[in-house]
Amino acid sequence: MDKSVDLLLPITSLPKIPLFNLAMTVNGVKVARISREQNGLFEAAYIDYLARKAGFQRAGDAPPGISGELQTFLSCIFSYNSDAWEKFRKSYFNPLCHLRRASQGALSGLASLTIWRRPPRRLFSYLPTYQYVKRRGDPDEIIISPGDFAKWRLLSNEISDVVLEHDLPTPLSATEAPLLAIPKLLRLGEIKKGNQINGLLEELRDLLVFAHPVGSPPPALGTAKDKLLSAYVSYGRHWEALANCNVPLDRSFRITVREKRAMRFESPNRRNVAIRLWRQLLPRVHYSVAFADADSNHLHIGVSDQHVQLISFWCGARDGRWRKLPLSPNPMQHAPDDECKNHESYSRYDRKPLREHRIWIEIFLRQTMLRSAATWGVIAATLAAFVLLLHFAWGFCWGHPYSPDERLNGTDVVALLLPVTIAASLALARETSTLGMRVKRVKQAILMAALGLLWAATVVAYFQGRIVIDTSHQAHAQAALTQLLFSARPD
Structure with missing residues (x-):
């Protein structure tokens, strides 16, 4: 006969944040x-x-x-x-x-x-x-x-x-x-x-x-x-998640906890404003986990978005006071038993008795190298078009004085605006996933600002008369039509 007992059992420690699809099982039975x-x-x-x-x-x-x-x-x-x-x-x-x-x-x-x-x-x-x-x-x-x-x-x-x-x-x-x-x-x-x-x-x-x-x-x-x-x-x-459950006394049993939580981009350390501004350029996700609630703990974090990758060198753990682990003066003594970091995942395993009970996991994110380089290239091209427009329309750059005889015409403006606008539109429309948009939002804001400056400068230059519409071909066509009409008139 199986021996069992009813217990009020501590299951795990969960942060006071919104949790989704929380499910706990004890000995194969779902508990609340x-x-x-x-x-x-x-x-x-x-x-x-x-x-x-x-x-x-x-x-x-x-x-x-x-x-x-x-x-x-x-x-x-x-x-x-x-x-x-x-x-x-x-x-x-x-x-x-x-x-x-x-x-x-x-x-x-x-x-x-x-x-x-x-x-x-x-x-x-x-x-x-x-x-x-x-x-x-x-x-x-x-x-x-x-x-x-x-x-x-x-x-x-x-x-x-x-x-x-x-x-x-x-x-x-x-x-x-x-x-x-x-x-x-x-x-x-x-x-x-x-x-x-x-x-x-x-x-x-x-x-x-x-x-x-x-x-x-x-x-x-x-x-x-x-x-x-x-x-x-x-x-x-x-x-501290506690649940009433029935557990056996004569054999071991398994406790499982599954939950989903919203990604936390804002840093728990809000004391330094400069660091918060820097984190807008290099976004990072923070997870608070209980890491000493069992004999051993294993943590694995992965990224499923193919347009986003981890900055493996900077990913790591911090204690409750936001000090980077492992702490000195004996870093090897407090280092985890195993820690693996790459561009796709971060994992940590430890079973030391005196390890930190609760830790923060800090995951740095970025676009993939190819997409990041393409985005910065489009930003550079947009800014270069803006500088060229300033140079030819007002003579602001390289000490070149402005000359009314060197005004931009419609063909010049189309050559400056059309390729850059198409490339910027494609760069803004790519990667519509929530995580991808969050990671590149600073670069996206810079690109939108550069594109807005380019078009605003174009409109101002046009109303100031520094951009002219070339109508010489229209004049030649009208003269040819008039000559044709006079030649067709009967004597």
Whole structure:
């Protein structure tokens, strides 16, 4: 008789981004994730377990670990969904949304234009968060004053300082900005006074500072404090997929996870503006993966578009703080067991016990060499035609003075415009796939700008009289026709 048991089993870690066609199987049976609220409660209980294991002690005679109120707050933080906040933040900084709301209020007689006027950002930099918490929370349970919120903001900044020591900043994570989870906590009805939120934020700050004081070296890898910080930081950016399943006890079983996700072109590291501009010319795709959730991990990324290839030399992995792997001073010790890179795929295999738990995979993309060279050639030809037009129409180049007797005629203009326009049109119309258009969009923008400049210069030159239409052949034809008519007239 087969022996089996029902378990709440952690399957994998998934980023908090839209996922498509997610399918998980355990022992050949398809399973589904538990609800978001149950997931948050489970993760909060795990944080309490790690806190007790690390030796965290609250003030007074409290038992080891965190309080039950903080567990509830952590469950709200970990189950937080950023969709509502993202929409509110975008609409808040959009003047059209304020104008629409003001006009609707004025028409209904309930508000005037001054009610919806946005205050200057220099006065309250945290005002969008304050308005979000005030509107999304339950106003019947607690009144949120600006003074209370200013205290919460200071505590939230101290929490954020610890989190940013271990991960990149993001405006959508409640672990970095726990104030975003306060509306959900208020809707639970367990908070009656503002000082209760003060106490929760102070306890959370004390927990994180206990694990890693700001300015001190991070805890050793694999210790209880390191696991506590890693779990707290990651729960704001990832879902720990948990599922109820039945597994055998007397034999091994297989867990499979299949999912599709949208390609992420924007870099997680948004601190350097110059790097972001450079990445528009050399686009790259970023994948966040859990790379230490099993005894060994194998990752393979390929490109199916025949017009796009990888820049294999620059493809690689980075840790949570966006440091390139492997880290010095012992790069060979932290290098993966196997890493293969070419123009078509990138693969990585590792089974070291102390490897990075979560990593970023950075894939550089470009057009194939032949198509890239053809596109740059068309751009160069278009710019050359533009320079020739400036030279012959205005004499701007090579110190050649302009002469009215050397004006361009229609044949010259056709010889300049027709081949370049046809070649540019063909270059713009090729590679209509989404990935191909994304990879070449900078070159496409340069080509469109060069072609637009060429045609604009042609129109300006024509209206200034620097391009003339040659009508000499029409005059000869009219004279020949007149002579023929006179010769055919009877005497």
